[in-house]
Amino acid sequence: MSDQCNTDGSLNLVFKPVSRRLALVVDDEPINCVIMQSILEKMGFETAIAHDGYEAIEAFELLAPDFVFMDVIMPHMDGREAARCIKSMTSGRFTPIVFLTALDDPEEVHACIEAGGDDYLSKPVDPRLLRTRIYSLERIRSLYQKLSRQHDELLFKIAEEQENEALANRVFLHAVSAHNEPISGLDSYSRPASCFSGDLVLSCRLGQGGIRVMLGDFTGHGLAAAIGALPTSELFHAMTRQGRSIPELLTELNHKLCRILPDDRFMAAVLIDIDPVKGEFCYWSGGMPPFVYKSKDQLIYHSSSGLPLGILENYDFVSEVGSGRLTDIERILLMSDGLLDVRNQEGATFSSCGFKDLMDSWASNDGFFSALDERLDQHCQNRLPDDDVTLVSIDLEKALAVLNVSSDQSADLSPEPEGWEWALASGGGYLLDHSEVITALTDTKYLQDWPAEQAERLQTLFGELYNNAIEHGLFGLDSSLKSTPDGFHLYYEKRQALFDDPPPGQIRIQMTFLPRQQGGCLRLVVQDPGKGYDLTRLSELEQHDDPSRFWGRGMQLVRSLADNLIIHPPGNRVEAELRW
Incomplete structure (x- = not known):
């Protein structure tokens, strides 16, 4: 676009092919436009001319120039207002706006920069200084374009990763959770740190009316944290249905995870067996927060004693399996460390702020998961957790009411x-x-x-x-x-x-x-x-x-x-x- 004079001295916008570098000159004085046009063309620029803010916005939208040289004081719409509009139209690209002003007032210069200006030059324009400013702004634009490309590539990678995680999440829901057997009195809660949780809840019935429950927590969170979920689930269910003991299951799981997980990955876990025939529960915990059980109106915290699975190939699990009497407990609570480590805006962990009140709610069995959700919302204040949060609550009274059905009861009486x-x-x-x-x-x-x-x-x-x-x-x-x-x-x-x-x-x-x-x-x-x-x-x-x-x-x-x-x-x- 170039300028043509009407008989009354005004200028019309005339369009012509645009080269690689196009400069838009905006000034209501024709002589100033001619001078800037001459200087810029000697520097290799094609030029376009506009006489006020409205024409500048129209020309910018049509031609997408590489540089804009803007007068401040113009009729109809001044340069500052035009700069604000132009900056809102750049769509992620960097187009430098250089203000041309005869004013030396620092406040005026500050107002121009705040309006979207990237630099300013005093009138009359010194060609050598103009060339220096252009080179400087071109370096900035080159860096901006590089960062913009990297940003687009990063967004693409993030979208691709989210799509993969969404697919994996669907596979996880169908291939892992679907194998879990519904257990009366067993409830779970999950708040993942991303779309895909690295925590794993597995449940299966044992022979003679018993149940086995495991909560696993793989290193980190998201898709990378759950690469061992499928083989762990398959092995858990297969060996439990075969009647294999806790040490036997742990040995095979540990062997499998040592082979398939990278060196920096492992799975912390807590495993509970409930045997109503013997009237006892057995447990093992490795690398997990304490699991809790309620006994005679007291909360007993049982700390982890073992190593997480997938670290040492040859590891003796037999000596670390504990046991207790079912008559002594009412409920059992398993949790991943994500709950204790949830931080609020000030950086305080949930373990130091709301955990005790939460456990009081669990002890009274009064809307536990509702209370958990509300307390986490209050604590997080819209901040996503840094790690997956998972809890499993087992109500022994409900579980045993079903498990202790004697074998001589009428087969046609449905529970x-x-x-x-x-x-x-x-x-x-x-x-x-x-x-x-x-x-x-x-x-x-x-x-x-x-x-x-x-x-x-x-x-x-x-x-x-x-x-x-x-x-x-x-x-x-x-x-x-x-x-x-x-x-x-x-x-x-x-x-x-x-x-x-x-x-x-x-x-x-x-x-x-x-x-x-x-x-x-x-x-x-x-x-x-x-x-x-x-x-x-x-x-x-x-x-x-x-x-x-x-x-x-x-x-x-x-x-x-x-x-x-x-x-x-x-x-x-x-x-x-x-x-x-």
């Missing part, structure tokens, strides 16, 4: 269903869609014996509440956008874009099942990090129902499915009950 509690956090690096959450739940076999009608009712209810938590609580989307066909399409375009790159925050899901002699009651809690339902607007929509409106009708479906529904202010925590 009463047992209660359970299940919790999951979605977000913070990887956001599950509702089908993945349902898959995670059904793979635990909690819903295996449910009536099909009730399982379908739960999935529909959960899908509505969870999608609302994602779209309105986490993403902040407005349903009224769906009031037109174009808006409907735009709404789901925005939803997909946000799902691919979710904002910070996690959605908490908790399900608690309470059995009845006939049927049961399931309590579902979904909590999002935003505002959730707009309670005022929701009330208005329900009072003035419009059959032609195809948005904002999800709550009608929720109320028709739930037997009881509570929406806690400001609308981001919903509790629903299903009874049958």
